Amino acid sequence: MWLQLLSLGWLVKYLTENGTHSALLVVGVGGAASLPGIIIGPLGGVLGDRLDRRILIMCLEFFMVILALFFTFLVATGFVEVWHAYAYAFLSGCCEAIKMPVRQALISNTVPSKSLSNAYATSVVTIPGTRMIGPFVGGILLKNMGFEWNFLFEAFLYTGVIIALIPMKTPYFLKRKFAQSQGLAGFFDDLIDGFRYLWVKQRPLALLYLLSLVPNVICHPVLFLLPLFTSDVLDKGVDYGGYLLAINGAGGFVLVLCLSAFGFPKAKGLLCLLSALLSAVLTLLLSQSIWIFTTFLLLALFGASQTVFRTTNGLLTQTLTDDHYRVRVMSVYRLGMGMVVFFGLLVGWLSGIFSVAFTLIGMGFIGICIVLFFFLFANTIRTQL
Numbered sequence: 001m002w003l004q005l006l007s008l009g010w011l012v013k014y015l016t017e018n019g020t021h022s023a024l025l026v027v028g029v030g031g032a033a034s035l036p037g038i039i040i041g042p043l044g045g046v047l048g049d050r051l052d053r054r055i056l057i058m059c060l061e062f063f064m065v066i067l068a069l070f071f072t073f074l075v076a077t078g079f080v081e082v083w084h085a086y087a088y089a090f091l092s093g094c095c096e097a098i099k100m101p102v103r104q105a106l107i108s109n110t111v112p113s114k115s116l117s118n119a120y121a122t123s124v125v126t127i128p129g130t131r132m133i134g135p136f137v138g139g140i141l142l143k144n145m146g147f148e149w150n151f152l153f154e155a156f157l158y159t160g161v162i163i164a165l166i167p168m169k170t171p172y173f174l175k176r177k178f179a180q181s182q183g184l185a186g187f188f189d190d191l192i193d194g195f196r197y198l199w200v201k202q203r204p205l206a207l208l209y210l211l212s213l214v215p216n217v218i219c220h221p222v223l224f225l226l227p228l229f230t231s232d233v234l235d236k237g238v239d240y241g242g243y244l245l246a247i248n249g250a251g252g253f254v255l256v257l258c259l260s261a262f263g264f265p266k267a268k269g270l271l272c273l274l275s276a277l278l279s280a281v282l283t284l285l286l287s288q289s290i291w292i293f294t295t296f297l298l299l300a301l302f303g304a305s306q307t308v309f310r311t312t313n314g315l316l317t318q319t320l321t322d323d324h325y326r327v328r329v330m331s332v333y334r335l336g337m338g339m340v341v342f343f344g345l346l347v348g349w350l351s352g353i354f355s356v357a358f359t360l361i362g363m364g365f366i367g368i369c370i371v372l373f374f375f376l377f378a379n380t381i382r383t384q385l
Contacts, residue, residue: 049328268316273374279309
């Protein structure tokens, strides 16, 4: 996923070089991968609670192998156009919108409840870990070998996931009862039931999902802006674009190791509030960075703050939610993440009209205001989570 984000951003930048809407298109391709979460996410949540979760992920990964190989062919033969990149990002996003909540639910199906906190924290190591390694290697490949090798490597990684899932066992999966009405009516009954469960029985968790708009929607486009920030502000090339995305992952990787080693604090809701605030503040500070070393530091801290929020939020979802609602509840979180596409387009448009620095200032200011609102008026996040 992180290798793809780096590669598609720079590919679109290359294809639209000196174009009028280049900034908008570069940022927009990152958002295109998040768009399916709005519609596909909740529907995929129902599938994840109805079907064999392991088999479902393996089928989606196989589809992504075929798709990545086809896109590699387009790039290698020179037939690739901007709309191909957007279509590839969108289809990948459709698969990811289903896979992400199902993958997380599989953790609770694999280990006993007493080990869930440690297991989840350990599994999250892979997120900043791949964000650190993938772009680092990808940036070097892009500079020295070309775009097609990154997408071929991506197909190879999807194949690795399939192989890893073959021997997996899920002894703690709880088979659930379906809705009384079957077929399409039963499918939508399950969908509505998931939203009702979250709002009525898990209200503090629902408010936390609203707070997640700050790190996942308002601040997340910082990563979409990196190709523009790298070339326009830092005057560096694609290899440094990979290093910047990698250092962002390194910051999150270190934080997850600390959480795995020392555990989570009791006031997890307060930790989410503070990490969301830190993401917004760091976005604001990044707007003033013109040196590579300060940019490395800010992006490392930014990755750490986002990882703390997402890891803590995910653990709360795992521990508070009943298993037969788990994928549907997580898919609602994915739905919120899908909103980043609309904000990402606004970010790209503003960057093209004004500047990357001006856009980052606006993103940071909006994020700070939202978090302060939750500090003042959402006491249940601080007191009940």
